[in-house]
Amino acid sequence: MIAYTRRATPLHAARAGAGAAYACALALAVLLIDNPVLLGAIALGTVGAAVGAGVARPLLRLVPTILIVSIPIVVVQVLVSRQGLTVFARLGNLGPFGQGDLTVEALVYGVVIALKVAVLMLATALASMTVDPDELLRVYRRLAFRPALTASLATRMVPVLLDDARRLAEAQRTRPPAPGVARGSRMQRMRDAGRLVHASVAGALDRSLDVAAILELRGFEGARSAPRRSRPRSRHDLSFMTAALLLSGLAIADRIANLAPFATYPLVHLPARAWTVALAAALPALMLAPFLDRRGVAA
Amino acid sequence: MTLLELDRVGYRYPNTAVPALRDVQVAVEAGEFVVLAGHSGQGKSTLLRAACGLVPHFHGGEFAGRVRLAGLDTREHGPAQLGALVGVLFQDPESQLVMNTVRAELALALENRGGSELQVARGVEEAALALGIESLLDRPVRELSGGEKQRVALGAALAGRPRLLLLDEPTSQLDPVAGDELIGLLRRLNEEWDVAVVLAEHRLERCLAVADRVIAMEGGRIVHDGEPGAFLDWAASAAPALQTPAARMFAQVGLRPPPVGVRQARAVLRTHGLLDPETSAAPAPAPKRPARGRGSAALELRGVWHEIPRGPAILRGVSLRVDAGETVALMGRNGAGKSTLLRHAAGLMAPTRGKLSSAGRVALLLQNPSDYLLHDRVADEADAETLAREGLAGLAERNPRDLSGGERQRLALAIVTAGEPPAVLALDEPTRGMDREAKGRLAERLRARARGGEAVLVATHDSEFAASCAERAILMAEGRILADGPVADVLSGGWYFATETARVLGPAGLRPEEGAALLRARMAGTTQELLA
Numbered sequence: 001m002i003a004y005t006r007r008a009t010p011l012h013a014a015r016a017g018a019g020a021a022y023a024c025a026l027a028l029a030v031l032l033i034d035n036p037v038l039l040g041a042i043a044l045g046t047v048g049a050a051v052g053a054g055v056a057r058p059l060l061r062l063v064p065t066i067l068i069v070s071i072p073i074v075v076v077q078v079l080v081s082r083q084g085l086t087v088f089a090r091l092g093n094l095g096p097f098g099q100g101d102l103t104v105e106a107l108v109y110g111v112v113i114a115l116k117v118a119v120l121m122l123a124t125a126l127a128s129m130t131v132d133p134d135e136l137l138r139v140y141r142r143l144a145f146r147p148a149l150t151a152s153l154a155t156r157m158v159p160v161l162l163d164d165a166r167r168l169a170e171a172q173r174t175r176p177p178a179p180g181v182a183r184g185s186r187m188q189r190m191r192d193a194g195r196l197v198h199a200s201v202a203g204a205l206d207r208s209l210d211v212a213a214i215l216e217l218r219g220f221e222g223a224r225s226a227p228r229r230s231r232p233r234s235r236h237d238l239s240f241m242t243a244a245l246l247l248s249g250l251a252i253a254d255r256i257a258n259l260a261p262f263a264t265y266p267l268v269h270l271p272a273r274a275w276t277v278a279l280a281a282a283l284p285a286l287m288l289a290p291f292l293d294r295r296g297v298a299a
Numbered sequence: 300m301t302l303l304e305l306d307r308v309g310y311r312y313p314n315t316a317v318p319a320l321r322d323v324q325v326a327v328e329a330g331e332f333v334v335l336a337g338h339s340g341q342g343k344s345t346l347l348r349a350a351c352g353l354v355p356h357f358h359g360g361e362f363a364g365r366v367r368l369a370g371l372d373t374r375e376h377g378p379a380q381l382g383a384l385v386g387v388l389f390q391d392p393e394s395q396l397v398m399n400t401v402r403a404e405l406a407l408a409l410e411n412r413g414g415s416e417l418q419v420a421r422g423v424e425e426a427a428l429a430l431g432i433e434s435l436l437d438r439p440v441r442e443l444s445g446g447e448k449q450r451v452a453l454g455a456a457l458a459g460r461p462r463l464l465l466l467d468e469p470t471s472q473l474d475p476v477a478g479d480e481l482i483g484l485l486r487r488l489n490e491e492w493d494v495a496v497v498l499a500e501h502r503l504e505r506c507l508a509v510a511d512r513v514i515a516m517e518g519g520r521i522v523h524d525g526e527p528g529a530f531l532d533w534a535a536s537a538a539p540a541l542q543t544p545a546a547r548m549f550a551q552v553g554l555r556p557p558p559v560g561v562r563q564a565r566a567v568l569r570t571h572g573l574l575d576p577e578t579s580a581a582p583a584p585a586p587k588r589p590a591r592g593r594g595s596a597a598l599e600l601r602g603v604w605h606e607i608p609r610g611p612a613i614l615r616g617v618s619l620r621v622d623a624g625e626t627v628a629l630m631g632r633n634g635a636g637k638s639t640l641l642r643h644a645a646g647l648m649a650p651t652r653g654k655l656s657s658a659g660r661v662a663l664l665l666q667n668p669s670d671y672l673l674h675d676r677v678a679d680e681a682d683a684e685t686l687a688r689e690g691l692a693g694l695a696e697r698n699p700r701d702l703s704g705g706e707r708q709r710l711a712l713a714i715v716t717a718g719e720p721p722a723v724l725a726l727d728e729p730t731r732g733m734d735r736e737a738k739g740r741l742a743e744r745l746r747a748r749a750r751g752g753e754a755v756l757v758a759t760h761d762s763e764f765a766a767s768c769a770e771r772a773i774l775m776a777e778g779r780i781l782a783d784g785p786v787a788d789v790l791s792g793g794w795y796f797a798t799e800t801a802r803v804l805g806p807a808g809l810r811p812e813e814g815a816a817l818l819r820a821r822m823a824g825t826t827q828e829l830l831a
Contacts, residue, residue: 133399
C-alpha cells in the first residue's frame with residue numbers, strides 16, 4: 001500500500017518540509033531535463049532513494065501501473081507523430097490520418113515522455129511513503145486551517161471508508177442468494193452493486209456524523225492556527241534540503257545553459273559531452289548522498 | 300465540589316416521539332468514578348452526550364432543564380468550549396481518530412485551542428506517558444490494534460488535562476485483556492490525576508470494583524444512584540439482569556454483602572469458610588479432548604494454514620471437527636485467528652494449506668450487523684417466514700437502521716439464515732455492545748438452533764456468554780488451538796478467559812447457578828460439621 005509509515009531511515013528522520021522539498025526537487029528536475037541519459041540517471045537515483053528509505057518493495061509494486069500508463073504514451077506518440085526522418089515501419093495510407101510512417105524519432109520522444117511520467121509517479125509515491133502527511137498539512141494549516149484539516153481527514157478516512165466498503169461487500173457475500181435469482185447472475189450482481197453503493201454511502205454518512213461530533217469536542221469550531229514549531233534542524237533536515245537545492249540548481253542550469261543537449265526532431269541528437277557524463281553521475285550522487293549518514297534515524 | 304450537574308434534564312431527539320432523557324437530576328463530584336448501568340437504549344449515551352454539550356448543540360432536538368459543567372451552562376457554551384473541561388471516548392475508536400499519526404492526533408485539540416508550542420508538546424508527552432503509548436507516537440494510526448487505537452483516542456481526550464472523562468462502552472470492541480487494561484488505566488488516571496470518570500458499561504463485573512458510585516437508568520430516568528454494593532442490593536430485586544455473576548451467585552444462596560468484585564467475593568467466602576483454598580486457586584485443568592464421532596461432522600478442518608504473502612501465518616495447522624447439534628465457543632485475544640477461521644469455514648477465505656469440508660451451507664454472521672442492512676424496510680431484508688422465526692414480524696415496516704442493537708443483530712441473523720437451514724451457523728463476536736438480557740436471549744436462540752441440528756460456532760471474547768450458550772470451548776492464540784474441550788474445563792482456572800464465578804470458586808463452578816449449588820453443598824457440609 002502506498003501510505004506513510006515511519007521507518008528508521010534518513011528520509012523519514014528528516015522533517016516533512018525537507019522531505020517534501022526533496023521530492024519537489026526531484027519532480028522539478030524531471031520536468032526541466034529532457035536528456036534521456038540524465039532522466040535514466042534520475043530514475044536510478046529515485047530507485048536508490050527508495051532503497052535507502054526502505055520502501056523499494058512497495059515502490060516496485062507500482063511498476064505494472066507505470067507500464068499501463070507509459071506504454072500507451074509511447075504507442076500513441078509513435079502512431080500520431082508525423083515528425084522525424086528515420087522511418088522504421090510503413091503502415092500505408094490510414095485514410096483521414098494520412099500516411100502511417102512510424103519514425104525512430106517519435107519512438108524516442110515517446111520513450112522520453114514515458115520516462116518522465118514514470119519517474120514523476122515514482123517520486124510522488126516515494127514522497128507519499130516517506131513524508132508525514134500530518135506534519136506537512138500542519139504547516140498548511142497555519143495558512144488555511146479548514147482546507148488543510150479536510151485534507152488530513154481525507155487521508156485518514158479514505159482507507160477507513162474503503163475498509164467499511166470491504167466489510168459490506170464481505171457481508172453481502174455471506175447472504176444466501178435471493179429465491180429465483182442465481183448467485184453470480186448479471187442481474188444479481190447489478191442489484192448487489194447498487195445496494196452496496198447505497199449502504200456504503202449510508203455508512204459513510206453515519207461515520208461522518210461521529211467524526212463531526214469528535215471534531216466539535218476537539219475545538220474545531222473555535223480553532224486557531226497551529227503554533228509555529230521551532231525545532232532545531234537535524235543533520236537529515238539539512239542534508240535533504242541541501243540536496244533539494246543543489247538538484248534544483250543543476251536542473252535549472254541544464255535548462256538555461258543546455259549543458260547536456262538533446263533533440264529528437266528531425267533526427268535524434270544526443271552528443272557525448274563531458275557535461276552529460278558529469279551530470280549523469282552528479283544527479284544520482286546528489287540524490288543518494290543524504291542517505292549515507294544514518295546517525296539518529298530511529299524514531 | 301460539584302463538577303457536573305444535571306438539573307431536571309429532559310431531552311427528545313429530532314423526529315422521535317419517545318424522550319431519551321426524562322427529568323434527570325444528578326451531580327458528579329470532582330474526582331469521582333461513576334459507572335452508568337442500564338440496558339441498551341435506556342439513555343446512558345444520551346446522558347453522556349448531554350454532559351459534554353453534544354446534546355443539544357450537535358444533535359438538535361427538544362431540550363429541557365440545565366446541565367452545568369464546572370459552572371458552565373451547556374445552553375450557553377457549546378462542545379468546542381466545553382471540550383477543554385471534558386474528554387469523551389465513544390465505542391468505535393476508528394471514528395474518533397481523525398489524524399494520520401498518533402502524535403498529530405494527541406496534538407490536534409491542544410493546537411485548536413491555541414496552545415503554545417511548549418504547551419502542545421508537553422500535553423502530548425504527558426498524555427502519551429500516562430497511557431503508556433509513547434512508543435506509538437510516530438506510528439500511523441491505521442497500523443494500530445483496536446486496543447491501541449482506543450488508548451490513543453483516550454490520549455487525545457486527555458491531552459488537554461480535562462477534569463471530567465465521559466466514556467461510552469469503551470471496552471465493547473476490545474478483548475478481555477485490553478478491556479481490563481483500559482479499566483485499570485481509568486482507575487489510575489482517576490486516582491493520580493484526580494480526573495472524574497463517568498463510564499457507561501454493560502459488563503459491570505469489569506468495573507464495579509473500581510467505581511465509587513453506580514447510576515442505573517431505565518426509560519431515560521435515573522432509577523438508582525448509590526455505591527456499588529447498594530446498587531447490587533437494589534439490582535437483586537429491581538433489575539436482576541444488571542447483577543454481576545458473582546452477585547447473582549451470592550443472592551441465590553442468601554450470602555451478603557453482594558460482592559463488587561472477585562477479591563471481595565473471595566474474602567466473604569473465606570470469612571464464611573466456604574472457599575476451598577485448594578480448588579479455588581488451582582490452575583486450569585487440562586481439557587479433555589472432545590469426543591470424536593459422536594455425531595455426524597458438520598464442519599471439519601484438517602491442518603488448515605492461512606499464510607499471507609510476505610506476511611505472517613494467521614492460521615497454523617488448525618485441525619477441528621464440529622458435529623451437528625454441537626455449540627462451540629471460539630475464544631482468544633484479538634488477532635488469535637478466530638475471525639479468519641470463521642471466514643474459512645464460510646468460504647470467504649481459502650486455506651493456503653490443509654483441507655476443509657462441511658456437511659452443507661455455512662451461514663456466517665460477521666461482527667457488525669449493520670453491514671447486512673441494505674434496504675430501507677425490514678421486510679425487504681428477509682422473507683416473512685424468516686422474520687417471524689426471529690420474532691421480527693412486528694418490525695417489518697421499520698427502517699432497519701432505526702432498530703436497536705439487539706434487533707439489528709436478530710435481523711442480521713435472519714438474513715444469513717434465510718432459506719434452507721444451514722448445516723453450520725458461525726457467528727463472529729455477536730455480543731459486542733449487547734446488554735446482559737439481550738445476550739441471554741441470543742444464547743437461548745443459539746441453543747435452540749443447535750437442538751434443531753445445526754452446528755453452532757461462536758467466536759467471542761465474552762466468557763459469560765460462552766459459558767451460557769456453548770458446551771465446548773476452543774482457546775486460540777497466534778493461529779493455533781491452545782485448548783479444546785468441555786466449556787467447564789476451558790473457561791475455569793484462568794484469569795482472562797474465565798467466568799467471574801470460576802474466578803471466585805476455581806474450576807468447580809462456571810455459571811452462577813453452578814456456583815450457588817456448590818456453595819449450598821459447602822454450607823450444608825459446614826452445618827453438619829458444626830452439628831457433629
